[in-house]
Amino acid sequence: xxxxxxxxxxxxxxxxxxxxxxxxxxxxxxxxxxxxxxxxxxxxxxxxxxxxxxxxxxxxxxxxxxxxxxxxxxxxxxxxx
Amino acid sequence: xxxxxxxxxxxxxxxxxxxxxxxxxxxxxxxxxxxxxxxxxxxxxxxxxxxxxxxxxxxxxxxxxxxxxxxxxxxxxxxxxxxxxxxxxxxxxxxxxxxxxxxxxxxxxxxxxxxxxxxxxxxxxxxxxxxxxxxxxxxxxxxxxxxxxxxxxxxxxxxxxxxxxxxxxxxxxxxxxxxxxxxxxxxxxxxxxxxxxxxxxxxxxxxxxxxxxxxxxxxxxxxxxxxxxxxxxxxxxxxxxxxxxxxxxxxxxxxxxxxxxxxxxxxxxxxxxxxxxxxxxxxxxxxxxxxxxxxxxxxxxxxxxxxxxxxxxxxxxxxxxxxxxxxxxxxxxxxxxxxxxxxxxxxxxxxxxxxxxxxxxxxxxxxxxxxxxxxxxxx
Numbered sequence: 001x002x003x004x005x006x007x008x009x010x011x012x013x014x015x016x017x018x019x020x021x022x023x024x025x026x027x028x029x030x031x032x033x034x035x036x037x038x039x040x041x042x043x044x045x046x047x048x049x050x051x052x053x054x055x056x057x058x059x060x061x062x063x064x065x066x067x068x069x070x071x072x073x074x075x076x077x078x079x080x081x
Numbered sequence: 082x083x084x085x086x087x088x089x090x091x092x093x094x095x096x097x098x099x100x101x102x103x104x105x106x107x108x109x110x111x112x113x114x115x116x117x118x119x120x121x122x123x124x125x126x127x128x129x130x131x132x133x134x135x136x137x138x139x140x141x142x143x144x145x146x147x148x149x150x151x152x153x154x155x156x157x158x159x160x161x162x163x164x165x166x167x168x169x170x171x172x173x174x175x176x177x178x179x180x181x182x183x184x185x186x187x188x189x190x191x192x193x194x195x196x197x198x199x200x201x202x203x204x205x206x207x208x209x210x211x212x213x214x215x216x217x218x219x220x221x222x223x224x225x226x227x228x229x230x231x232x233x234x235x236x237x238x239x240x241x242x243x244x245x246x247x248x249x250x251x252x253x254x255x256x257x258x259x260x261x262x263x264x265x266x267x268x269x270x271x272x273x274x275x276x277x278x279x280x281x282x283x284x285x286x287x288x289x290x291x292x293x294x295x296x297x298x299x300x301x302x303x304x305x306x307x308x309x310x311x312x313x314x315x316x317x318x319x320x321x322x323x324x325x326x327x328x329x330x331x332x333x334x335x336x337x338x339x340x341x342x343x344x345x346x347x348x349x350x351x352x353x354x355x356x357x358x359x360x361x362x363x364x365x366x367x368x369x370x371x372x373x374x375x376x377x378x379x380x381x382x383x384x385x386x387x388x389x390x391x392x393x394x395x396x397x398x399x400x401x402x403x404x405x406x407x408x409x410x411x412x413x414x415x416x417x418x419x420x421x422x423x424x425x426x427x428x429x430x431x432x433x434x435x436x437x438x439x440x441x442x443x444x445x446x447x448x449x450x451x452x453x454x455x456x457x458x459x460x
Binding site for chain 2: 027
């Protein structure tokens with residue numbers, strides 16, 4: 001699957017981040033951009049596939065998708081509030 | 082050959098070590114090394130965790146920066162206010178300009194209590210000497226009630242610290258006979274109690290055994306100091322009698338004012354070469370960077386070695402492609418006189434040993450031996 005044709009405003013390379021980890025890097029990224037921005041986080045942590053969509057839903061943002069690449073996944077989220 | 086000017090901004094763990102390593106690898110004819118520090122005082126911040134529980138006073142964790150630097154490193158005590166990355170100079174508050182060939186930004190993280198509404202009035206913390214002493218006083222007066230512990234914002238220094246504080250507080254209240262009168266709630270911003278899954282797996286039952294509540298997906302949005310409640314952006318509101326939240330952190334104002342960082346002031350840094358993403362002769366070191374590693378003295382320690390090799394190699398005409406691979410080593414206190422150890426890098430996740438007294442004593446030993454081992458580059 002390829003990344004959709006969407007403009008990413010901020011991309012965070014959190015591959016190999018064990019602490020604080022991709023989930024925290026995503027939260028940090030979301031906090032640092034204006035509402036409406038699209039944030040991508042690259043994660044090699046298998047747990048992200050479960051954690052990230054749950055948090056995005058709880059926090060009320062829009063989960064655009066998880067796009068597998070070679071050895072990692074790109075998670076794309078739109079900040080909506 | 083002209084003498085290269087190397088300027089280091091900030092005399093914390095990383096700045097002090099990188100200056101000393103460069104001074105050891107280069108002669109005075111090759112480089113003049115100047116370290117600029119706002120206070121001239123070096124602080125071993127991990128010591129603050131123990132202050133609220135009546136541990137050694139904050140002065141015990143401070144030394145004169147000059148006493149930790151090699152003689153060939155010039156120390157300039159003062160406020161650096163701006164960096165001109167194109168003309169390559171650092172401007173001081175008094176207008177003095179210091180030119181540089183290489184700049185290392187190790188300005189650490191700044192505590193910004195006003196970044197979260199109600200934080201300044203409502204929350205305690207142990208991320209400055211003064212706040213740790215205030216929390217010590219508050220704990221002495223505490224007679225029971227609801228204690229809520231967590232973080233006010235992301236990112237923050239030393240990810241295990243709030244969990245360590247929780248376990249240590251539980252111990253303390255038990256010893257003082259107040260445990261039965263106290264409800265402790267630990268807040269985690271993510272979907273488990275600690276970011277590293279293997280740690281979360283053994284820490285979760287420890288919290289449960291000790292009767293400590295935990296609330297997952299709690300990212301603090303605001304505090305109401307009058308009603309004594311703390312609310313998350315996920316929509317949960319909790320009452321408290323004593324609120325201990327790691328304060329919001331931001332990068333140095335100088336990084337923001339110089340247009341070198343992101344909106345929160347973190348320096349965009351290459352995760353392996355540690356060079357600024359736009360200016361390769363500027364390096365980011367330690368907490369000041371936007372790297373996806375723990376903001377910790379340990380990360381700064383490993384990074385300083387890479388930066389020193391790269392710069393010294395280049396000046397000596399033998400460029401080094403030494404890279405940082407995300408190495409971090411730290412301890413996690415689990416209370417009851419025990420701790421575990423976390424060692425990891427970008428490609429090796431931590432495999433923490435079972436908590437034991439051994440790691441607790443090893444941490445205590447490092448806290449004492451730090452001054453002799455770390456700034457000098459012995460380890």
